[in-house]
Amino acid sequence: MSDFGLIEDLRRWLAEDVGWGDVTTNRCVPESARCVGRFAARGAGVLSGIDCARQVFALLDPAVVFEAHLADGEPFEPGTPVATVSGPARPILTGERLSLNLVQRLSAVASLTRRFVDAVSDTGVTILDTRKTTPGLRRLEKAAVVHGGGCNHRFGLSDGILIKDNHIIAAGGIAAAVEAARSGNAMLRVEVEVDTLGQLEEALDAGADGLLLDNMGPDLLREAVALARGRAWTEASGGVNLTTVRALAESGVDYISIGALTHSAAAVDIGLDFEMQTSK
Amino acid sequence: MSDFGLIEDLRRWLAEDVGWGDVTTNRCVPESARCVGRFAARGAGVLSGIDCARQVFALLDPAVVFEAHLADGEPFEPGTPVATVSGPARPILTGERLSLNLVQRLSAVASLTRRFVDAVSDTGVTILDTRKTTPGLRRLEKAAVVHGGGCNHRFGLSDGILIKDNHIIAAGGIAAAVEAARSGNAMLRVEVEVDTLGQLEEALDAGADGLLLDNMGPDLLREAVALARGRAWTEASGGVNLTTVRALAESGVDYISIGALTHSAAAVDIGLDFEMQTSK
Amino acid sequence: MSDFGLIEDLRRWLAEDVGWGDVTTNRCVPESARCVGRFAARGAGVLSGIDCARQVFALLDPAVVFEAHLADGEPFEPGTPVATVSGPARPILTGERLSLNLVQRLSAVASLTRRFVDAVSDTGVTILDTRKTTPGLRRLEKAAVVHGGGCNHRFGLSDGILIKDNHIIAAGGIAAAVEAARSGNAMLRVEVEVDTLGQLEEALDAGADGLLLDNMGPDLLREAVALARGRAWTEASGGVNLTTVRALAESGVDYISIGALTHSAAAVDIGLDFEMQTSK
Amino acid sequence: MSDFGLIEDLRRWLAEDVGWGDVTTNRCVPESARCVGRFAARGAGVLSGIDCARQVFALLDPAVVFEAHLADGEPFEPGTPVATVSGPARPILTGERLSLNLVQRLSAVASLTRRFVDAVSDTGVTILDTRKTTPGLRRLEKAAVVHGGGCNHRFGLSDGILIKDNHIIAAGGIAAAVEAARSGNAMLRVEVEVDTLGQLEEALDAGADGLLLDNMGPDLLREAVALARGRAWTEASGGVNLTTVRALAESGVDYISIGALTHSAAAVDIGLDFEMQTSK
Amino acid sequence: MSDFGLIEDLRRWLAEDVGWGDVTTNRCVPESARCVGRFAARGAGVLSGIDCARQVFALLDPAVVFEAHLADGEPFEPGTPVATVSGPARPILTGERLSLNLVQRLSAVASLTRRFVDAVSDTGVTILDTRKTTPGLRRLEKAAVVHGGGCNHRFGLSDGILIKDNHIIAAGGIAAAVEAARSGNAMLRVEVEVDTLGQLEEALDAGADGLLLDNMGPDLLREAVALARGRAWTEASGGVNLTTVRALAESGVDYISIGALTHSAAAVDIGLDFEMQTSK
């Protein structure tokens, strides 16, 4: 199923990198030259974005052949062959940087997510992303979170209701905010961010579907979870890292959301090794 | 001077986040409500992207007032007030996330750059970025590098010639590649990536303007610099980090380029604290 | 709060109508001519789209002054003055058709919605729209439904889960479909379309949040509502009209969704009467 | 012959409906599932927009097979098979709504046009559309009018000159307006809107090519037609409906233009019946 | 009246020239520097495009002040001051090239048109343009023709019917082609291209509104005009130049269309002289 939005993004990103032409390649590489490029992992991680790489080359030249050896969501070790691209050398060299930039970043998100998912294994907790994504890359980064074993929180401001402190103040209290949020339609669940057990009780009484438990430690979380059980789902959030996540998970919360999945995942090292075949 | 390209990017990024409307805010916050938001640093670093934040709010509602207390390129400590945004509460709440996403990421790039720049102080070396930028954010990230005290390598494939190993193979050798690269015009300098001193000699003989010294240690770099002096500028590249950068700089190279500046800068912590003023 | 998406739509629609220029006006009307245009209702109804009209003229010439006498959502009778537009005659004449096309259509949606809302008054039922909107006009038409007193069902395929018969078959049953739908995240409610009480029981057991009761008459609806009470919300749908809606509403369902609100609302008659003032 | 403008419109409309993904389908329907969908008429009418439906699915997935059983302009009765779509189930389910929204609306325009055309059969009158089309859909709706047996008036403001009362006032009279309109080029005919026989004489003397006879009854029309014969073509307009159109047509006018063709055609009922084939 | 299409074109053309930034200006010229630029004619001609120049600078920085001393359509001599632009130096220097490129080209079209118009003065002939315009600039070039005293033939393929030899062959003769062309609507005149008097008679009998007399010399033209008088307008076309145009005009044709107006007008020399005011 074609992803028309992705194509337009890739066009824009190619234009950003290619400008009015890849002068080095166009001057140094004969039009008839062919090459084979092998994407290979240099570190360990989880793959994401391999289809973006495929599309980058397809946009530059439909004659390029791209074969993925791993699918998004599959793990790799140093040396694992990830994909092979072959055909006319010019478009392959021109597309190298963008394809790597995408695969490295998206795999970084998937890989970091997987580490959090593994850290909470057997606790029943689901790892969620946030809206702290890179501007313009949200769809791809949210897909990478799924590739890493996590789940998506709302995509943006229109497909979920999350009432924060300022909404509460502006609405005149938690009850009023929840009622206002409900007034529009029945399709969107209503989650309320709470800092204290008092606010939590208030939100439960107001009929919130879910509770974002902001910056609570394991003990407080445990109390919150006990109070909410059967009445609303619970999500722990705020300053979670790989050291703290398991203790939080053991509190019994349903979800833990982690901004770092998308805002602080350092690029994974995947390289592209070429074999140049100049046609005679 | 207006940056028309930026406006179009911001529109797209707002659309990505806002979708068909910020349902929480539109339902919970009265149209007449006003608020003041204060951007404040929670860690230390160097600011970048403050004008993006201003534009986010301006696009949502020209009635929002935005006052920057720091300019891009200025350092901040935990607690430093960065900017104040005030006016109608709805657009301010709706624009919060995108403005933070941008300022945090771009300031991360500027801050990491500054750390590298400081690490090589007094060596005369210039820190350069690469094309390993986030797709769609290159212009902003390259500006952030400058805010951090670094300089920009070429923007993309059309404003600089960088001959790598595959170009050399395809062209039939370094000399042939440099000659081909020169054939187009006189405006673009020709840089050649070399791995060994042998290649370096060849590139110098071919008349390269600059040399990208790939993955060389300090000693080899020193030799390369001595050979190139007066004939071509030199750029060290490959696996540079804060621990190794000073030793590399002391080799006498002109430039050190670092992909991590843009591909692995974890978001800087800058928050937005609100004071809600419900109109009566 | 500016609606950037709307501006781009209006530009496109103006281009569609104006082509390479309004030749009649540009040739017959002196640039200095001024006029006053009065939007007046010729029938009764509820206003929607008045801000679109304002923006049409603003796009053509910021010098045009537009004053709305009614706000979206307010009722009008034949003869009610709706808005006044004044200033340079050329842009006003050029923008006449698009502004009328928008106000007439959107007010038609609001007016028809209001009739359904009035028909179910005191029953506690909420009137919902569907995705049977005009391609390209969904946001405006969904706003018109709200102006008419209705509420919005999901905006599109990504902000709500509605499991229909084909999803059920493909997933291998209602329970499997609901479970699959839940697997992604917690933010979206899960609604299941059911044709029979058997399916309804199955959906309730599977934990559906809501039930779309397809084409059920008042008696069957009443049974369905009784079974669902306290376990899921209920929505009646299918072939609802002004004659049948009240009986359906009295069954106790929470929502009634009506495609005709947006796919079959005939344009409301609102005219634009001019007074031409040729400058001497 | 490809219609590049249509493709861009369809992309935009798909984006409007699909948002960041069809979550229900993507979660509940396996990627390998296949289905067959049959478009079938539930009422009677004239088809229009079948190629839009084809393109919707082609954009979502080129692997979808679409076979039209009727061509645009052909009549259908309740139960007539209109088209069959088959292949991967996901894109077919995702594209269902947009394809139906288009075919239903455009067929409504074609069907209503056909009723007017039939009503004036044997009178020699040609039924025309107006600029009262849905913003963004003009090209498709004007094509639907032709499918219904009608003809198109000007497409927009740049491909025809229609002098209305305000143009006349601004230009300083009918003669001056016609002369001004002529001054630009010879390619566009000049039509003048007249309310009285006095204005009609004036317009004929000024050399108008055509006359828009606004809101005249059959008797007055007959007089107008007699005066204009051999000097200008005549078009009746204003408040025409299926009850009144024949009497107007018998006055001998050349054209009758009807805004309702495009602004008030209620959607025609065409359904899409699925047969789901889950791959094993 | 704002020309929204123009703004989008100018944005694209600025992006083409500016790329990711005017590096020379941004590095060499302080942000506080101010300057005055004077557009001055170096040759003689007729002005066109001055509003494009104004918009170029407005897009770059609304703080730039632009004052036109001549209006489009006014003649200039060497040395005539055309416009003054003043304010911040950076956007003025950055916008210099695009503003000059536009004014020089469009004034070239206007100036060449004026020479043809002057060459046929007192003959009653109207000079027309063709569709041989620069891709992307048609609207501006057609406006320039009007500024030069000419008139516009059809804007494109949808606002006029011009039946050429291939249409005639495909339709099965002139009569059949004219009848087919008439079948759609009454708004567009039908012009037929004829090479011989025989074809001319055929076209007149078929009821053509106008005749394009292709590549006929003055004598043949005279005969053609005599035959067509009172039945159709006449347009001479094909290889017209400043030497031959008067003789053609004296044949009595109504129009002479000239492709060279837009495809071969060499740029008019208009310069921009700066006075730099560095702020202290």
Add this chain to the structure above:
Amino acid sequence: MSDFGLIEDLRRWLAEDVGWGDVTTNRCVPESARCVGRFAARGAGVLSGIDCARQVFALLDPAVVFEAHLADGEPFEPGTPVATVSGPARPILTGERLSLNLVQRLSAVASLTRRFVDAVSDTGVTILDTRKTTPGLRRLEKAAVVHGGGCNHRFGLSDGILIKDNHIIAAGGIAAAVEAARSGNAMLRVEVEVDTLGQLEEALDAGADGLLLDNMGPDLLREAVALARGRAWTEASGGVNLTTVRALAESGVDYISIGALTHSAAAVDIGLDFEMQTSK
């Protein structure tokens, strides 16, 4: 290698010409008609833009077959067959004008360039273009210059540094300007425009890479070249024509840049001769 930017430009240009449809062709030419069109040179010159022509037809209908008999850069004489287009008649007739407009204009640029290149043969001088290109056509026109045997100066303001008099004044002298220009990065060469030998010395001392020698006659040029030899490349510019270019070239300059290549090349005469084959 596909040129995605070109496709978008062609779409826009087709929309400009075709509007809402080629009414003449659509009405007069049966959908089944087929034809063959032969592009043939009527004058002599050098071809450029043949791939644009191919793409015009491919965009209109992939069923059109296009065969080029010459490649871009190859010379033609009157009568030389350039290309053949065959297939369905409608898209071929609709695309005729745009394909010719492009081929004629771009071949004009290539042909004029070739004349300058021939005029300086054996002098070792390289002919350069400027930024005086047609807005929107820069990429194609710069390619045409290469097809004619010339080379490209910088593409736009971001891929080359050219310090002109105003930059010098604003920066506070040549030395300061060159230093400021260098400060950003090492990738872009720095060229300085000089009017006198004094300025030339200053620029050389400041370390300029190249010198634009503005409006200097052959004798002064010779002196300038002697002074610059071995220190900077030299480019003569300003008022160069076919009469003067050889004398300038013999001064020993490296480059001569000529704005007329792109701003004043009159269209080359290439026609499209049809053979219509009406299917029976």
